[in-house]
Amino acid sequence: MEPHPITGMYNGKFGIWLFLASEVMLFGALFSTYILLRVGAPEGTWPQHGADILNVPLAAFNTVVLIGSSVTMVMAWAYLKMKRIGMGQLFLAATFLLAGTFLVVKYFEYTEKFHHYAVFLNARMAVEGYEGQVTTISGHLAADSPALTRASNTGAYQAPEFVILEPDPPKGGGDHPPVVRIDGAQIKRLSDFGPRHSTFLATYFTMTGLHGLHIVGGMIVIGYFLATGSRFASHNLDKYANRIECTGLYWHFVDLVWIFLFPVLYLL
């Protein structure tokens, strides 16, 4: 596995770099999609800041977790280079755990969205606790609100006869407004805060979802090396270290993508 004179890399490493180049194009396309959609978004269909809808503290925590996992990944490789297989595997395990933590947090972030609803109204209407008149009310369904059904042909929620909503506090804080009952005739569209809600959330779920898949992919590879690594390393440590280096390169990339996603989706 000597590095090639021209590229200065052994095949695997060179291959991974090329693969990452294509990954850059993949996420590049998604980011440009985000930009184009946001620039062309009709009035009021795009939140001023992702933070209006998304949970910044959780995401910030996740960012720290991922950066940490990158560090442990480097440590794992470093120890293997120093021929300390045990420590290497230990840090590999740490990376695996941190990745898992990220996914668990993401899971809670997602599920919260799917139990949070937005009612888009046919006409402006006044709602107690809000200033002026609103065209959209978001909140959680009250216990006595009728169960929502999905249309068989579109999969979207059917307009119910009425919904009883516990509205979110108005923007800029304040306490929960009283429960409102919205008649079916007033409802233009009803959606949870899932991908159907708006192009913003669609973009959010697609990009973070794809990133999540990359995390899962990485965990599978790391898991494989955790299981087989020590045997592998015992008969060819250099090669194993190289494998881990390649995995690391991929892992740093996944981490980097998140470092872009976090500000773009949550803060801007």
Next chain:
Amino acid sequence: MNRQIGMTWLAAVFAVGWAASSAVAGEMGSAVIKGRVVYEGTPPKPKAIKMTGDQHCMTAHTKPVPAQGTIVYTKDGNAIPYTFVYIKSGINDKYDPPGDPIVLNQHNCTYEPHVFGMVAGQGMNIVNSDPTNHNIHSLAKKNPAFNFAQPSKDMVKELRGNDTFTKPEVMVKIKCDVHAWMSTYCGVMTHPFFDVTKDHLEAPKGQEAQRGAFSIEKLPAGEYEVAAWHETFGEVKQKVTVADGETKEIVFKMGSGAKAEAPAAREVILGSENKS
């Protein structure tokens, strides 16, 4: 690809068989509910269909054609044709669909019939009798939302099993996307107790009294909610109780007088305005 026809048929056979077995076969009775659907107040003027664009349609109709959904027979007591009258509630048994299929004919750029009912699971034959291309687009919500073209004359599409309408739905709108004025409405029932009020073709000069008339026969005795659905004037209901052998005469009033619900086939959401 011929293999796939076979599979489709197999599916069809299974589906029909399943439907038949699962049905608690309901019985026929001897009661009759008949009557008329009339417009209360002064009806709006009928609108004309613009059959422009397709030479066949234009040559087939020399006189202006009124849109079926807007016809009211002002000379015959404001009778309303093309109204689907059916037993909305009161029948819980499932009735087997008749063996012979419903025939939906595309003739001179209109659907014949314009409004019809069928028993869920009944076969449907869609025929093109015009030497022009028609596109048949079902806007069903619960049932198959098929959308296909019949480019030449005498083409027949036989819908069976899962391809036909198997779930009760009032009404399924079917329209032609090439000739936008072409539409037909299908009431899918779990029972055969429905009728469509007669128009001036079924009840020509001499039998004007029959226009806007319906008659639901062979009803078992019982208390029913009877509904009349019209694409423009909406739906009205009334409760009727009949005994064996009895014949009840009822009248449905529609229009400005009787407040009706919005037609099922129309979406009731406001879209974005399109300023000029």
Next chain:
Amino acid sequence: MSDHAHSHGDHDLPFWKKYVFSVDHKVIGVQYALTALVFLFFGFSLMMIMRWQLAYPGRPIPLIGAMLSGTLAADGVLVGDGYNILGAMHGTIMVFLGIVPLAVGGFGNFVLPLQIGAPDMAFPRLNMASYWVFFVGGVIMIGSMFTKTSGAGSGWTMYPPLAVTAAYGETIWLVGMVFLITSSLLGSVNFIVTTIQLRARGLSFFRLPFFVWAQLVTAFLLLLAFPPLEAAAALQLMDRVVGTSFFMPEGLVLSTVHLSHLSGGGNPVLWQHLFWFLAHPEVYVLILPGMGIIAEVIANNTRKPLWGYKSLVYSVIFLGFMSFIVWAHHMFMTGMGTTLSTFFQATTMIISVPSVIILTCLIISLYGAAIRFTVPMLFALAFLPMFAIGGLTGLPLGLTASDIQLHDTYYVIGHFHYVVAPGTIFAMFAGIYYWFPKATGRKMSDWLGKLHFWPSFIFINAVFMPMFFQGMAGVLRRQYDQTEQLAGAASHGLTLMSSWGAWLLALAQIPFIVNFFWSIWKGQRVSDNPWHATTLEWAAPSPPPHGNFPAVPVVYSGPYEYSVPGVSEDFCPQNVALEA
């Protein structure tokens, strides 16, 4: 290289390991080629059905009409959906399942490692994976035609909202696409690493055969252009399956039904940008390997070095680079402003220059040659004028003003078919006839080869030449019944000519099929270097064993050292030192 070090000399593998799940680049190459040829033939047959409907609109298709399912045909007559589906699938199959796998997966895999003197690809297992991923993708694509909706029918470009509101055939198409893209990505990584890192000693970049250069550039195009389409496919899948609105604006009304369940806010043109950002480089993915093959065949049969080898190389690199910034010339009619359109027609004009250079070099190579009119050479020679026609007719389409009249007419169809059909596909034939002896140790019959070439050459022009005149007359593409248009009715005679050309072209392929299979078992046995060629693949035995070269070759000279003055033979293989 240790990746395959272990696999040296393992000839006693079980059948399924040797020929099915093989990691040997040659077996994989052949797998790719055979699969692709089957797909090509399938895609071609779809087109023959469409040609019937165009020639005799609304009349039952003879023989197979009755076999077509309800979505495709009624009473043996093709219906509108059927025509659209066949059209979309023809395009998809020919491009993604036919030509690319044959040109890159087939020839690339088989020839490239041999030409650079490598024992195998850099990542043999990855190589096997990319074939099987491609195979699954292909099966999904073709399989979608045997489901109830008979496949996708929104054109191979899958423009939303049409594609999003269509039946589920489109979903299968997108899923199949994701597989094909993944396969191409794995493949391209493998090709680049192999080409750059596994070259034999002495084989510097400017000693690489032109074919290798073409494959290298192609690999980069695949690597960088395909991911955006993968992203686009993911977005359209979201729109179709989850109900998002990436490509769906607000207030859509489908057949009087207001699609109020959509959030709206999407943009249909966005898809076109993402799609064409792939699909334009894709055009060069289709043509570059072909050019590579042609260069090899011409050099070998003119018995002299290629004229302007370096400018060929620079041109192909430039071509690859430019192909990333011309995509929007497919979208001039979407309401593009003056500024943007100016940029893209400018880049389009620029990109035509390297193509002209490549063609000129190949032509001038004929000057002062000693041309051998072998079967591969016949196809190579036919390629030159055919590709020239295809390229030149691109000009009026690349200029916005003339595109106003010609966009989406048969002129476009004629243009790109001249590039890929008598262009690339002829190049593929040339390649098959040229490398067949290397793969099998036997030569394909000359006589049958000529019987294949001449009719193919005549009829393929009969198919596509009329299309330019129809396009001029204003006949639009993707028309189930052209005669519904005044222009289409008036030029119906030309349609008949195309159709009959197509069916006769199909007959002209019979000699090839016979020749191909006959020669595998009964073909004339030939030496390791029957064409007296110079490049390294001919230094290996035919067929090459696992590991390719008995001894790792060393390269002493450039790729096309033919008719070197003062040398007895009229060719000096790269691995033989020139007697000074």
Next chain:
Amino acid sequence: MPPDLHYGRWSPPDFSLHGHNIDQLIDVVHVFMLALFIPWGLFFLYCLLKYRQKPGQSAQYNPVKAKISKYAEIGVAVVEVFLLVGLSMPVWAQYKNDPPAEDERYTVRVIAQQFQWNAHYAGADGVFGKTDASLITELNPIGLMEEQDPHAADDIVTINDIHLPVGRPIYMRLTSLDVIHSFFIPTMRVKQDVIPGMEVPIWFEIDAWALSDDIRGNMTAATPIEKASWYKLRHHIFAEDVVTGDGEVMAAAGDHLGESYKAGTERIAELREAGVKELVMQPRHPLQVVCAQLCGNSHFKMAAQLITHDEAGFAAWQAAQKQAVEFEDF
């Protein structure tokens, strides 16, 4: 006015003011293509004939010093720059930039849908009524707010018939209800994708003499009966009565051959038997609007008639649209 007009020739007739520029560009480009292809093809053939392998004669190893190729490439580049800067860009700019002034142009909205062209005219008050997607029905294909908006009262909506005045700039606002369509008038050199969610304006002017009725007359052509095919003549009508030797009228002026291949072919056969030598016919609607972007299973059927009037005729047509329709007595 050009004497005889034809479809199916090099390019269709052109009745717009800007069209000839586009045609000119197309012709120039093709001349350029031939200028490249022919000499280049001759050289190609020369090489094939001269340099076929002969025994005892080997190819020349050293590359020819062919300056010619460099000149050729430079020449190509130069001509392309000329085509681009000299022809294409000005024509495109003329086609795209600075729309005609509000007061002199005639504005019409065209709303595409599967599979028809709806034309929306502002009517007498010159103001378009508002439209609303949720009001769309078969009878109100563009969702015109007839009750809600006073401006809508006098608006006119036509399906697949687009009436336009000649002799002044047409300003057309294109939009789509469902999928992407493409608005194409081959005889006006006008093409524009029609994209849902956005409204794209285009503008062009029709030659003052180009009235559809005159054009129809000018497109009259005689087809020898043995050459006649229904596919070619399906959109045509007889220019004058077809009378046999014994004075029997086989077909009246305005008749067509029939609506299906079968009917049409039989009709031609029976005319031939009756001794008719040639069919003197003209297109029923000489100006066609077609959809150039695949839009579904009946995309090919999505064609509209363009009907051009002079100012007087146009006014008359508008007035006629608002008369109440009288139905036969039920």
